Amino acid sequence: MKILLTGGAGFIGSALVRHLIADTSHEVCNVDKLTYSGNLKNLIGFDSGPRYQFHQVDICDRDAITTLLFDFQPDCVIHLAAESHVDRSIQSTAEFIETNILGTHCLLEVCLDYQKSLDAPGQAAFRFLHVSTDEVYGSLGEQGSFTESSPYKPNSPYSASKASADHLVRAWHVTYGLNCLTTNCSNNYGSHQHPEKLVPKTIINCILGEKIPIYGQGKQVRDWLFVNDHVNALMKVALEAPIGSDFNIGSRCERSNIELVQMICLQMSKLKPLRTGEYTDLIEFVSDRPGHDFRYAIDPGKIEKELDWKASTPIQRGIEETILWYLNNREWWESSI
Numbered sequence: 001m002k003i004l005l006t007g008g009a010g011f012i013g014s015a016l017v018r019h020l021i022a023d024t025s026h027e028v029c030n031v032d033k034l035t036y037s038g039n040l041k042n043l044i045g046f047d048s049g050p051r052y053q054f055h056q057v058d059i060c061d062r063d064a065i066t067t068l069l070f071d072f073q074p075d076c077v078i079h080l081a082a083e084s085h086v087d088r089s090i091q092s093t094a095e096f097i098e099t100n101i102l103g104t105h106c107l108l109e110v111c112l113d114y115q116k117s118l119d120a121p122g123q124a125a126f127r128f129l130h131v132s133t134d135e136v137y138g139s140l141g142e143q144g145s146f147t148e149s150s151p152y153k154p155n156s157p158y159s160a161s162k163a164s165a166d167h168l169v170r171a172w173h174v175t176y177g178l179n180c181l182t183t184n185c186s187n188n189y190g191s192h193q194h195p196e197k198l199v200p201k202t203i204i205n206c207i208l209g210e211k212i213p214i215y216g217q218g219k220q221v222r223d224w225l226f227v228n229d230h231v232n233a234l235m236k237v238a239l240e241a242p243i244g245s246d247f248n249i250g251s252r253c254e255r256s257n258i259e260l261v262q263m264i265c266l267q268m269s270k271l272k273p274l275r276t277g278e279y280t281d282l283i284e285f286v287s288d289r290p291g292h293d294f295r296y297a298i299d300p301g302k303i304e305k306e307l308d309w310k311a312s313t314p315i316q317r318g319i320e321e322t323i324l325w326y327l328n329n330r331e332w333w334e335s336s337i
């Protein structure tokens with residue numbers, strides 16, 4: 001297959017490109033604007049063969065996206081490009097509206113033109129997968145979990161922009177017949193994640209001996225998904241899911257922020273023991289994020305049952321692998337902090 005990805009230089013997108021190049025025979029066209037969170041170093045070793053091409057293009061640039069799509073003639077588009085950091089969305093909203101909403105709108109329009117230009121078998125086979133977040137569902141209390149039919153109640157500018165995009169994708173499917181699919185996943189962790197996010201920030205601050213800031217009392221709960229498990233789920237949905245369907249992706253792995261940070265500190269002390277003190281001594285509670293959602297939890301029952309996908313990486317192993325990557329790739333993260 002020919003797969004056009006947006007955001008393939010970012011954290012999840014680059015994991016997907018590395019998988020596609022290393023483990024499949026698909027052709028890959030990677031379209032990425034290279035914002036502060038996109039990094040072509042994520043693709044070193046996977047970017048030189050004849051099955052891979054890269055284009056530094058903004059998804060809001062309709063002419064450039066049209067040219068790329070009609071030249072490359074993909075069987076499938078996987079849309080990951082986004083502004084992805086909640087804290088940044090609270091500081092400054094414009095890029096979130098532009099990329100996450102208007103950029104998705106632009107892609108939908110061009111993909112619809114492209115789908116219509118194909119012959120009948122090509123039109124039937126074309127697929128557009130929109131990658132979204134569980135944050136669109138808002139916050140849970142102590143009990144329950146998000147299903148595909150949970151109501152949308154986004155609380156941050158980031159989640160509101162992703163929810164808007166999800167609604168546009170649904171409308172382009174129902175109104176215009178674009179062959180859309182949507183996934184909503186929980187918090188990912190793994191290698192190559194920008195140091196601003198909780199897991200890499202904790203690891204890097206342990207390595208540097210700097211304070212580890214935790215919002216509030218660290219009681220917020222997230223459902224942690226290893227990025228390679230997510231990539232496998234995305235490929236299942238992209239290739240096998242019925243057109244027009246939505247899937248929640250999660251690994252039934254809820255941890256409060258403080259539990260997760262303590263787990264990282266414990267693993268760090270095994271992998272890089274301190275001469276004095278404990279990594280947990282670095283933990284510092286700071287004022288809570290405004291509008292901080294208390295709990296997210298995904299019910300992955302639908303994807304487990306209908307697509308026979310299940311997360312396979314236990315969190316201890318995933319965190320260990322992630323820590324080892326940051327320990328061994330200091331030059332990668334030093335340039336981004």
Ligand SMILES: NC(=O)c1ccc[n+]([C@@H]2O[C@H](COP(=O)([O-])OP(=O)(O)OC[C@H]3O[C@@H](n4cnc5c(N)ncnc54)[C@H](O)[C@@H]3O)[C@@H](O)[C@H]2O)c1
Nearest residue numbers: 007009010011012033034035037038058059081082133188
């Ligand atoms: N990381 C998570 O835990 C998580 C959880 C749920 C959903 N998601 C979603 O998955 C997708 C990927 O997330 P990520 O963590 O890899 O993000 P990321 O910030 O690491 O990567 C985003 C990529 O998109 C590119 N990009 C940004 N604006 C662009 C534009 N206008 N045009 C073209 N490229 C642009 C960036 O350069 C970067 O390479 C996003 O849509 C995000 O909302 C992420």
